[in-house]
Amino acid sequence: MTQDIKKVVLAYSGGLDTSVILKWLKVAYGCEVVTFTADLGQGEELEPARHKAELMGVREIYIEDLREEFVRDFVFPMFRANAVYEGLYLLGTSIARPLISKRLIEIAEETGADAISHGATGKGNDQVRFELAAYALNPDIKVIAPWREWDLTSRTKLVEFAEQNQIPIPKDKRGEAPFSVDANLLHTSSEGKVLEDPAQASPEFVYSRTVAPEDAPDSPTLIEIGFERGDAVSINGEKLSPAALLTRLNEYGRDNGIGRLDLVENRFVGMKSRGIYETPGGTILLEAHRGIESITLDRGAGHLKDELMPRYAELIYNGFWFSPEREMLQAAIDRSQEFVTGTVTVKLYKGSASVVGRASPYSLYSEDIVTFEEGAVAYDHRDAEGFINLNALRLKLVGQRAKRLG
Numbered sequence: 001m002t003q004d005i006k007k008v009v010l011a012y013s014g015g016l017d018t019s020v021i022l023k024w025l026k027v028a029y030g031c032e033v034v035t036f037t038a039d040l041g042q043g044e045e046l047e048p049a050r051h052k053a054e055l056m057g058v059r060e061i062y063i064e065d066l067r068e069e070f071v072r073d074f075v076f077p078m079f080r081a082n083a084v085y086e087g088l089y090l091l092g093t094s095i096a097r098p099l100i101s102k103r104l105i106e107i108a109e110e111t112g113a114d115a116i117s118h119g120a121t122g123k124g125n126d127q128v129r130f131e132l133a134a135y136a137l138n139p140d141i142k143v144i145a146p147w148r149e150w151d152l153t154s155r156t157k158l159v160e161f162a163e164q165n166q167i168p169i170p171k172d173k174r175g176e177a178p179f180s181v182d183a184n185l186l187h188t189s190s191e192g193k194v195l196e197d198p199a200q201a202s203p204e205f206v207y208s209r210t211v212a213p214e215d216a217p218d219s220p221t222l223i224e225i226g227f228e229r230g231d232a233v234s235i236n237g238e239k240l241s242p243a244a245l246l247t248r249l250n251e252y253g254r255d256n257g258i259g260r261l262d263l264v265e266n267r268f269v270g271m272k273s274r275g276i277y278e279t280p281g282g283t284i285l286l287e288a289h290r291g292i293e294s295i296t297l298d299r300g301a302g303h304l305k306d307e308l309m310p311r312y313a314e315l316i317y318n319g320f321w322f323s324p325e326r327e328m329l330q331a332a333i334d335r336s337q338e339f340v341t342g343t344v345t346v347k348l349y350k351g352s353a354s355v356v357g358r359a360s361p362y363s364l365y366s367e368d369i370v371t372f373e374e375g376a377v378a379y380d381h382r383d384a385e386g387f388i389n390l391n392a393l394r395l396k397l398v399g400q401r402a403k404r405l406g
Contacts, residue, residue, distance in 0.1 A: 007113040008144060009034045009104050011130070014049030016169060018119045020158050021146050022056055023165045025117060029144070034060040034111050036104060040096055041067045041185025041243065055168065062107055066099060067185055071242035074099050074321075075186055079285055080230040080340075081305070081333045082293075083313040088263055090279045090286065091316050092187025097126060098321035101133035105141060115142035122148045125268050129319035136322035179206060185246055187259075187279040198264050198274045209250070209278040213257035213351030220349035221256055222356070225249075225288045227344070230337030232285055246281045253280020256348040268318040284346055284353045291344040291355035295363040301336050308332065 008025050012018045012035035025033050035053045037046050046063050053061045074095050085091055104116040116134060120126035122145070131143050152158050162169050182189045188209050195202060204212065226234035233239060235248050253259045259280035267273050293302060308329055315326045342360025346353050369379050 005029050005031045005114045005142060005144070007032045007034060007111060008115045008117050009036055009108045009111065009113045010117045011100055011104060011119065012037050012049060012053065013119070014046075014052045016155075016158055016162065019052060019056070019167050020152065020161050021117065021119055022053070022058070023167055024146055024150060024152075024161070025144065027165075028150070031114075033058055034062065034107060034113060036062040036064075036100075036107050038100055038103060039063070039065040039067060040070050040099070041247070042183040044183075052168070060111055062103075064103065066103070067243040068241060070096065070099055070185060071246050075246065075282075076231045076242055077330060077334070078316060079282070079289055080337050081309055081312045081329070082286060082290055083309055083316060084286070085313045085317045086263075086265055088261055089265060089275075089277065089317075090187065090261075090282045091313060092184060092277065092279055092282065093126070093182050093189050094129060094317045094319075095186065095321075096184045097129035097319065098133040101130050102137060104130075105134055105137045108138070108141065115144050117144040117146065120145065120147065123269065123271070125317070125319070128268055129321075132319040133322050181208075185243060185250070186282050187277055190276040191273060195274055195276055202262055202276045206276050207260065207278060210254050210260055210280050211257045213260070216255065216257040216350045220347045221252060222345060222347055223252060223284075224343050224345050225285075226342075227289070227292045228341050230289070230334070230340040232288065246285070249281030249284050251281075252348055253284055253353075256353075257351040258348060258353050259283035260351070284348065287353045287355055288344040288346050289340075291346070291358045292340055292342050292360060294355075295358050295365045296339045296342065296360050297336060298364065305333065305336055 008029065008031050010018065010022055010025065010033050012022065014037065022033050022035065025031060035049070035058050037049045039046055050061050050063055078091060078095050083091060085094070101116075104118075107113070108116055118127070118130045120130055127145055127148075131145070134141050134143055146152075152161055159169065161167075177193065179190050179193045179195050190202075190206050195206065224236050225232050226237070231242070232245055232249075235245060240248060259278050259282065261277040261279070262274075263277060264272055264274045293305075297305070312326065312329045312333070315321070315323060315329070320326050339360075339362035341362055342358065344355055345357035347356045
């Protein structure tokens, strides 16, 4: 344990874990603690965190609304890539961590702090994400991860520590939670306890952001999403800020039971874990973005993007948002979005979001070329014969060899 730390910036939620961490930092390191609480659209009242920090003697308290920055500078760039991890996960937790780390580092510089601290456990991915981002932004920063240092290895011990140090704990928070939850404007993630057996279906009470698909309306909802250079900018003709737009899509997704995912994933630290995710607005946005790309991206560019996407998604999942390779990929992805502008009509119905219409002033789709009617002048059917013969040449040679040997 390093003892030359005088001030620490703590990522603070006001819950049991981070409240215990706040006090533990003061006791273990004899340091001053600055708290930072981010509003990323998790849907919780944050002023209680301020009040609790004040009760615990914190003099410098940061509570910030980062919803617009979160969607504009992190969520939207990721969605330009159509990023999904292991084919399914829309990276809702992963993409929030670099922004939190960014502000921790900035606040540390503003307050003259020696270190930052987080409440991520030693088994999870978040410890990696927080710390890789922090070191990328300030290679000299010290990071304190209490879950890797202390002996408070159970909820009982956390509660005992809180009681011994006069840390207030609401009665409803004293018992063991049936599962853990992480939430932001993009998604809700639930894992642990009742969800640990992947053979057992998730209880319905785990879902908090979506109605069950079977309980969604019996008639579909149609919405039109407008895009400019790869980013969604409007819904049904109404211009919206990034955070407001994602909030609106979340409402549509919630009402139509869209965005549920039960996933066993491979964590970066080596183990498999089961998570229940709800990403209602993000699921609609991904479908719509691929819809507008289908008519505005050249085949070669689109296929290359699809090849790059798994690597890009893995970098975000593993915590490398601020790495040179992610920034290189982002530059290529952003270049591809120059003409990804137009509108997409999406049908929402009982858990599904499907594109039913798309239009763009930069569309590469040509009715004159694809029509089966006579009179198309841009495509000569006779050209196909030479095209086929050239592509068949190597296949014929392989076939002839097989015939000789057979």
